[in-house]
Amino acid sequence: MNYLMHILVLINIYSLLAMSLNLVVGFSGLMSLSHAAFYGIGAYTTSLLMTSAGWGFFPAIFAAVALTSFLSLVAAVPSLRFHGDYFVLAALGFQIIVFAVLNNWVKLTGGPYGIPGIPRPRVFGMEVTTNSQFFVFSCVIVALCGFILWMLINSPFGRVLKAIRDDEVAAASLGKNLFALKLAAFIIAAALASISGGLIATYIRFIDPTGFGLNESIFILAIVIIGGAGSFWGPLIGAILLILLPEALRFVTIPDAVAANLRQIFYGVALIILMRFRPQGLRGEYRFE
Amino acid sequence: VLPQLLANGLVNGCLFALVAIGFALIYNTTRIFHVAFGATYAVAGYFCYFFLIQLQWGTPLSVVVTVVLTATIGILTERFMYAPLERRNASPLVALLSSLGLNIVIINLLALFFGNETKVLRPAADVTYRWQGVVLTSTQLAQIITALILLPTLLLVLRFSRVGKMIRAVRDNPTLAQIMGANLWFVRAVVFASGSALAGVGAALSALDVGIDLNVGMSALLIAAVALIIGGVGTFEGPVIGAFLLGVLQSLVVWVVSARWVDAVTFSLLIFFLIFRPEGLIGKRRRVEEVLS
Numbered sequence: 001m002n003y004l005m006h007i008l009v010l011i012n013i014y015s016l017l018a019m020s021l022n023l024v025v026g027f028s029g030l031m032s033l034s035h036a037a038f039y040g041i042g043a044y045t046t047s048l049l050m051t052s053a054g055w056g057f058f059p060a061i062f063a064a065v066a067l068t069s070f071l072s073l074v075a076a077v078p079s080l081r082f083h084g085d086y087f088v089l090a091a092l093g094f095q096i097i098v099f100a101v102l103n104n105w106v107k108l109t110g111g112p113y114g115i116p117g118i119p120r121p122r123v124f125g126m127e128v129t130t131n132s133q134f135f136v137f138s139c140v141i142v143a144l145c146g147f148i149l150w151m152l153i154n155s156p157f158g159r160v161l162k163a164i165r166d167d168e169v170a171a172a173s174l175g176k177n178l179f180a181l182k183l184a185a186f187i188i189a190a191a192l193a194s195i196s197g198g199l200i201a202t203y204i205r206f207i208d209p210t211g212f213g214l215n216e217s218i219f220i221l222a223i224v225i226i227g228g229a230g231s232f233w234g235p236l237i238g239a240i241l242l243i244l245l246p247e248a249l250r251f252v253t254i255p256d257a258v259a260a261n262l263r264q265i266f267y268g269v270a271l272i273i274l275m276r277f278r279p280q281g282l283r284g285e286y287r288f289e
Numbered sequence: 290v291l292p293q294l295l296a297n298g299l300v301n302g303c304l305f306a307l308v309a310i311g312f313a314l315i316y317n318t319t320r321i322f323h324v325a326f327g328a329t330y331a332v333a334g335y336f337c338y339f340f341l342i343q344l345q346w347g348t349p350l351s352v353v354v355t356v357v358l359t360a361t362i363g364i365l366t367e368r369f370m371y372a373p374l375e376r377r378n379a380s381p382l383v384a385l386l387s388s389l390g391l392n393i394v395i396i397n398l399l400a401l402f403f404g405n406e407t408k409v410l411r412p413a414a415d416v417t418y419r420w421q422g423v424v425l426t427s428t429q430l431a432q433i434i435t436a437l438i439l440l441p442t443l444l445l446v447l448r449f450s451r452v453g454k455m456i457r458a459v460r461d462n463p464t465l466a467q468i469m470g471a472n473l474w475f476v477r478a479v480v481f482a483s484g485s486a487l488a489g490v491g492a493a494l495s496a497l498d499v500g501i502d503l504n505v506g507m508s509a510l511l512i513a514a515v516a517l518i519i520g521g522v523g524t525f526e527g528p529v530i531g532a533f534l535l536g537v538l539q540s541l542v543v544w545v546v547s548a549r550w551v552d553a554v555t556f557s558l559l560i561f562f563l564i565f566r567p568e569g570l571i572g573k574r575r576r577v578e579e580v581l582s
Contacts (some may be wrong), residue, residue, distance in 0.1 A: 029382075031382055031385065031386070078560055078563055078564045079563075081563075081564075081567075082563065082567075084381060084382065085322045085381065085385065086518075086563065086567070088322065088385065089514060089515075089518065089559065089563075090559070090560060090563055092511075092556075093556035093557075093559050093560050094556075094560075096511075096552050096553065096556045097552075097553045097556055097557065099552075100549065100550060100552055100553035101553070103549070104547075104549045104550060104553075214507070218389065218393070221389075222390075222393075225386060258401065261397040261398075261400050261401050262397075264393050264394075264396075264397045265393070265394050265397045265398065267390075267393065268389075268390040268391065268392070268393030268394035268397065269390065269394055270390070271386055271387065271389060271390025271393070272370065272387050272390040272391055272394070275374070275379070275383050275384075275386050275387035275390065276370075276373060276374065276387065279379065279383050279386075287380075287383075288379075288380050288382040288383050288386070289379075289380045289383075
């Protein structure tokens with residue numbers, strides 16, 4: 001039961017990451033490889049405020065969202081002048097710089113040793129202790145964020161984003177401010193990723209930089225692409241699939257180290273096959289064209 | 290200390306330049322952001338290790354076989370992954386994501402076969418030469434000599450030979466080049482073979498010097514891409530200049546700050562260029578949309 005709840009909590013956290021990245025990848029058509037950076041900034045801000053400053057979970061999350069939004073603005077302003085390969089590289093650059101800071105600014109972040117002993121969140125004075133309680137807690141938060149995303153993508157804002165994605169020039173000629181709209185999407189996505197960061201930090205109660213590196217960014221992107229970019233449910237399907245699969249490997253007697261490689265080979269192969277035959281993913285509508 | 294630092298930087302620049310011009314051959318000509326170029330580089334390092342240490346083939350034979358095999362990988366990647374995408378007119382992003390998938394697959398296969406730990410190809414300390422207070426190892430000398438032979442040859446071939454002109458014609462306008470009789474698929478095979486082979490040369494020379502692990506591919510790819518952008522996309526001299534710039538800068542960073550900040554500084558330089566000089570050092574100034582389309 002505890003194990004099942006653990007899987008469900010992870011699915012929740014990665015669903016939120018994938019759904020938020022989908023706003024950038026699937027709706028704005030920008031291939032961002034920097035989502036783990038924002039996830040990490042959220043996790044570190046929440047953890048540091050809760051451990052060193054003794055803040056509660058909710059104030060810490062709000063601070064994390066604020067800081068991440070600001071830093072995503074800093075990252076977005078130079079990157080959003082570009083699309084295609086240049087945007088990929090600029091966002092990737094931000095990811096690598098953030099990882100270097102998390103890994104090397106030892107005084108603040110603990111460097112490679114990470115931050116241990118992060119407290120669990122308290123809701124109305126009650127600590128969220130067991131995995132089942134955390135599952136319910138994360139469900140509420142992820143559902144809330146999912147609802148916000150649902151409203152956004154079905155609002156005029158979401159439709160304009162899609163219009164920009166499909167034809168920038170046409171959207172611009174209709175008087176849409178491309179830069180401001182893409183910027184808004186990028187910042188909202190980063191802010192929601194930082195909430196995921198707060199969840200993983202208080203759930204695992206320990207963070208280190210390796211959880212927020214380039215490979216994690218690639219993994220989150222793979223969830224979105226395999227599930228289907230540009231649809232609301234695609235990233236959820238992707239998250240369920242890519243989190244459950246390695247757990248399934250666990251029951252076949254494959255050593256853990258090999259299973260980790262096999263999982264990655266699986267989603268690498270899935271990417272290649274999907275791009276060849278079905279670039280919109282399992283349930284997406286955006287074909288990156 | 291400074292002359293030694295500059296020397297190390299230039300030697301690294303030689304290696305970076307070989308890899309960067311390999312990446313540029315592929316990117317300039319096909320506009321495919323070949324992420325799996327990084328995996329090709331890593332494969333080359335492990336092949337070299339396998340032939341040299343496990344099969345005991347000796348250095349020259351190991352390097353030559355490695356380079357031939359990486360060129361083959363390049364051709365196969367083009368033939369079976371990119372060519373079908375190009376035939377159905379898929380966008381560059383589709384090719385990029387597919388390439389990312391291939392990169393993940395290859396790196397994890399390497400992890401399964403060779404394990405995660407660093408492989409060392411040179412058991413004993415290298416022979417060193419001292420000149421004017423600068424110390425160079427024999428592997429470093431080999432790197433310099435290889436670069437001094439290959440880089441000018443490549444640039445001359447690209448400028449004056451028939452195949453070089455075909456490559457540049459496809460770079461400038463694939464459709465028009467085909468109308469004028471250039472065989473697109475032949476040119477693509479040539480750039481993928483030669484670009485991958487150059488990754489192989491760089492990887493083998495670097496593996497002989499500092500060994501090989503699973504992360505070298507990604508860092509080689511990133512260095513090549515950054516060198517191309519700061520040098521000037523669309524040119525073949527640009528990435529060489531960019532690579533030497535990065536080599537020297539990185540060795541200065543190691544000395545002044547610490548090796549741990551090298552990646553962060555490299556990418557700060559990239560972002561600086563993207564903001565202030567997106568066309569690169571010697572690229573032509575064009576409208577951003579034109580560069581990207």
